[in-house]
Amino acid sequence: MEYIIVLGKYKVAKDRLYTKTHEWIKILDNEAIVGITDYAQQKLKNIVGVELPEVGTVIERGARLGVVESIKSVEDVYAPVTIKVTDVNKKLEEEPDLINRDPYGDGWIVRGEVLNRDEVKELLSPEEYAKHVESEEHG
Amino acid sequence: MIDVHESLGASIGVFAGVRTALDFGNPLEEHLETRRNVTVFDLSHMGRIVVRGTKAREFLNRLLAKDLEKSCDLRMFGPTAFLNERAGFVDDVMLYRLNENEYLIVCNAVNVSKVIDWLHKHKELFGFTDVVIEDLTERTAMIAIQGPRAAETMINLGLSTTTSLKPLEFVYDERSFVNLPNATLISRSGWTGEDGFEVIGSITNVKALFVKLVRDLRVRPAGLIARDSLRIEMGFCLYGNEIDEDTNPLEARYWVFDIDKQTEYVGRDALFKVLADGVEKIRLGLRLKKGVRFVPRKGYEIYIGNRRIGVVTSGTYSPILQRSIALAYIDSRHAVPGLEVEIDIRGRRYRAKLVDFPFVQPSSRPK
Numbered sequence: 001m002e003y004i005i006v007l008g009k010y011k012v013a014k015d016r017l018y019t020k021t022h023e024w025i026k027i028l029d030n031e032a033i034v035g036i037t038d039y040a041q042q043k044l045k046n047i048v049g050v051e052l053p054e055v056g057t058v059i060e061r062g063a064r065l066g067v068v069e070s071i072k073s074v075e076d077v078y079a080p081v082t083i084k085v086t087d088v089n090k091k092l093e094e095e096p097d098l099i100n101r102d103p104y105g106d107g108w109i110v111r112g113e114v115l116n117r118d119e120v121k122e123l124l125s126p127e128e129y130a131k132h133v134e135s136e137e138h139g
Numbered sequence: 140m141i142d143v144h145e146s147l148g149a150s151i152g153v154f155a156g157v158r159t160a161l162d163f164g165n166p167l168e169e170h171l172e173t174r175r176n177v178t179v180f181d182l183s184h185m186g187r188i189v190v191r192g193t194k195a196r197e198f199l200n201r202l203l204a205k206d207l208e209k210s211c212d213l214r215m216f217g218p219t220a221f222l223n224e225r226a227g228f229v230d231d232v233m234l235y236r237l238n239e240n241e242y243l244i245v246c247n248a249v250n251v252s253k254v255i256d257w258l259h260k261h262k263e264l265f266g267f268t269d270v271v272i273e274d275l276t277e278r279t280a281m282i283a284i285q286g287p288r289a290a291e292t293m294i295n296l297g298l299s300t301t302t303s304l305k306p307l308e309f310v311y312d313e314r315s316f317v318n319l320p321n322a323t324l325i326s327r328s329g330w331t332g333e334d335g336f337e338v339i340g341s342i343t344n345v346k347a348l349f350v351k352l353v354r355d356l357r358v359r360p361a362g363l364i365a366r367d368s369l370r371i372e373m374g375f376c377l378y379g380n381e382i383d384e385d386t387n388p389l390e391a392r393y394w395v396f397d398i399d400k401q402t403e404y405v406g407r408d409a410l411f412k413v414l415a416d417g418v419e420k421i422r423l424g425l426r427l428k429k430g431v432r433f434v435p436r437k438g439y440e441i442y443i444g445n446r447r448i449g450v451v452t453s454g455t456y457s458p459i460l461q462r463s464i465a466l467a468y469i470d471s472r473h474a475v476p477g478l479e480v481e482i483d484i485r486g487r488r489y490r491a492k493l494v495d496f497p498f499v500q501p502s503s504r505p506k
Contacts, residue, residue, distance in 0.1 A: 045150075045364070046167040048456040048463075049432030051485075067485065069433050071166055071456055072364055074485075096432055 001104065004130045007137055011038040013104045017080070017120070018129035023065075024104065025080040027120060035108040036068060036077055036099060039133045044070040047096045052088040053110060059083050061119050066109055068099065081119040083112035140181050140280055140346055147353065147360055154363055155248035157184040162362035167458045169361035170368050173331055174459060174502050177286035178361035179352045186251035187279050187339060190258065191241045192270040199242055201265055201404050202257070203234065204388070204396035210236045215307040215326055220388065220395035221257055222406025226413055227384040230254050231376065231395055235309060235324070243275075243324070243339075247378040251276055261405070280345035283328075284352065285335035285361075285369075287503035293336055295356055296348070301325050301336060306504075330366065332373040332501035368455040371466060374424060374496020380437060380453045381422060381466055390418040390468065421474035424496040425451065425482065427463040431489045432456070435465035435482055442481045442488070448473040451482070459499045469493060 003011040012018070016026040022040035026033045041047065051067035059065050059079040066077040088110050092098060099107035114120065124132060141158050144151065149160035160181060163169060172178050190199060200207040205219035216236055221229035230250040235243040246254045251274070258272045284292055290302045301310065309326030323344055329335030338345060352358040367377070376382045376393050387410065388395050396410060425435065435454030440447050454465035465482075473480075476495045481488040 045162060046165065046456075048434060051433070071368060071434065072161070074434065074436070093430075093432070 004126055006039070006130045006133045010042060010133055011104070012126050012130045012133070014126045016104075017123035017125065018132075019078065019080045019123060020132055021078050023077060023080050025123065027114065030113055031086065032081070032083065032112055032114050033108050034065065034077075034080060034083070034110050034112070035103060037129070037133075038103045039136075040068075040075075041100050041103045041107070044068060044075060045072050045100075046070055047099045050092040050096045050099070050109070052090075052092065053085050055085050055088060057085050058115065059085065059112075061116075069096075077109060080123060082115045083110070084115055085110050085112045087111040140183055140342070140349065143346060143350060143353075144181065144360070149360070149362060152363070154184055157248055159184050160360070160362040162364045163360045166362060166364035166368070167456075169359060169365035171458050172359045173286045173333060173361060173365065173369055174499075175287065176359070177284060177288035177292050178359050178365070179349060180283045180285065180361050180366055181280070181349065182283055182337070183280040183342075183345070184248040185276075185281055186244070186246040186248060186254060187275045187281065188244045188246065188251075188255060188258070189237075189241065189273045189275055190244065190270060191273070192267070193240055194267050195240050195242055195270055198262065198265065198267040198270045199234070200402050202261055203232075204400070204404060204406065204410070206397040206400040206402065207234075208402075209397070210234070212236055212238055213309055215309060215328060218393075218395055220393075221254065222388070222396075222404075222410065223384055224406060224409060225385075226387040226406045226409035228378065228382040228386060228388070228391075229257055229384065231378060231382060231393065233328075235326070237311070245281075245339075249379055278342070279339055280342045281337065281339045282345055282349050282352075283330070283335055283337045284358070285329045285331045285333050287334060289333065289335045289503070292352070292356060292358060296351065298325065301327070304336075330373075330375060331369040332497065332499075334501075334503040367453070368457065371453050371455045371464060372457055372459060372498045373501070374466065374498065376422075376466075377453060387413050387418070389413050390420050390422060390471075392422050418471055420449070420468040421471050422452075423449075423467060423469050423474055423476065424494040424498055425454075425465040425467050425480075425491050426460075426494045426498065427465075427482070427489060427491045429462045431463060431491075433484045433489070434463050435467075435484065435491075439465075440483045441467055441469065441491070442483060443473065443478075448480065457498060464498050466496070
């Protein structure tokens with residue numbers, strides 16, 4: 001996997017799109033995989049719990065898709081686009097720290113059907129997201 | 140110290156208005172390292188106040204809930220507390236008796252100016268004109284070396300004589316704290332439950348010691364998040380969470396007072412009224428089921444059926460028990476260790492059990 005390295009420590013994978021709230025989405029035909037970014041997991045630190053949605057539910061863009069709980073804080077994960085959940089990463093129930101270890105791979109959160117392709121255009125490119133992280137760090 | 144922490148890759152946060160290290164990358168591992176090995180914490184944010192004068196002891200004895208007549212030189216006295224007129228906590232503190240006429244108070248970072256105001260106000264009120272109150276917080280630094288290998292670490296630092304200190308005993312290398320910034324004070328103490336040492340001294344000296352520990356002796360630095368999860372495992376109170384101006388020592392089960400103290404002090408009458416009347420709520424531990432990987436946080440409510448019986452004051456995930464734990468106030472009629480209850484986490488109920496603390500036995504104790 002190829003990355004943009006932001007500020008020497010945050011990886012931004014080049015093969016997917018992003019939100020300002022630090023989710024990533026990888027579009028594959030009509031299906032997509034969603035997770036949280038390396039920046040998000042580094043900020044949260046040790047993730048000890050993940051709340052997953054029910055398979056089959058439709059989650060509107062910007063609505064809560066799940067919850068990530070770390071020792072430090074608890075954060076909502078938002079749907080980058082309107083999505084019908086087809087699969088959830090059950091492994092996270094036993095090993096929530098997979099998100100810390102591999103945020104762009106084994107630490108994925110849900111798979112789903114993209115219901116409105118137009119929303120994809122509004123997501124951030126890796127370059128745009130990298131800039132966004134930079135500005136958050138300096139803000 | 141903050142420049143050192145930044146160079147070590149710490150996440151810096153603001154605690155009680157002071158910039159300090161929240162973690163050094165992995166708070167869970169910092170926690171485990173403290174229980175299994177040794178870590179070093181920067182505690183410079185804590186307040187350090189010296190009270191001196193021939194009437195210093197008499198003065199402090201009118202304000203603290205423990206009887207200072209029982210204190211001895213070169214021994215920490217406490218934890219004790221300044222109580223308000225309602226027997227609530229102004230602050231919980233550690234008192235170091237440097238000598239008969241000199242006392243060092245280590246107080247919570249959030250309360251430094253409040254404690255100083257409290258001291259000045261009562262100095263006036265009680266007419267202790269000769270007592271001197273000096274805030275050393277900004278001119279000194281403080282670190283804690285904690286864990287089963289703490290004593291070995293002190294030997295490696297060339298401070299082997301400190302390993303003969305008994306719990307709460309301390310040494311310092313100047314006759315008086317008047318001579319700061321050269322004095323360094325080392326005590327056998329800490330707040331993690333493990334064996335350990337705390338060092339107070341000039342910023343230069345303490346910083347050099349911290350750097351030597353981390354760089355030369357490879358002692359892992361630990362931040363405030365690990366410090367918090369360690370103290371929760373032990374069931375220790377944190378000001379602002381378990382205790383505040385409206386909480387009394389009895390409901391907190393925080394033994395900061397001497398029940399046989401005869402000297403009048405602020406809060407004594409109210410405390411005795413509490414002792415006579417009993418309490419409405421009692422501080423207990425809460426242990427969640429092993430699979431529930433959500434952290435109970437301050438304000439989360441505890442139920443039996445539809446009846447709300449308590450509220451969480453602090454919670455964390457215990458890497459030792461590998462489950463979530465919390466400290467909570469439970470209505471006294473339901474404060475029964477062993478009782479199965481439910482906790483509301485973001486609108487969903489999870490089963491939990493009321494338990495006593497400490498949640499874990501520390502792996503080391505000073506000999």
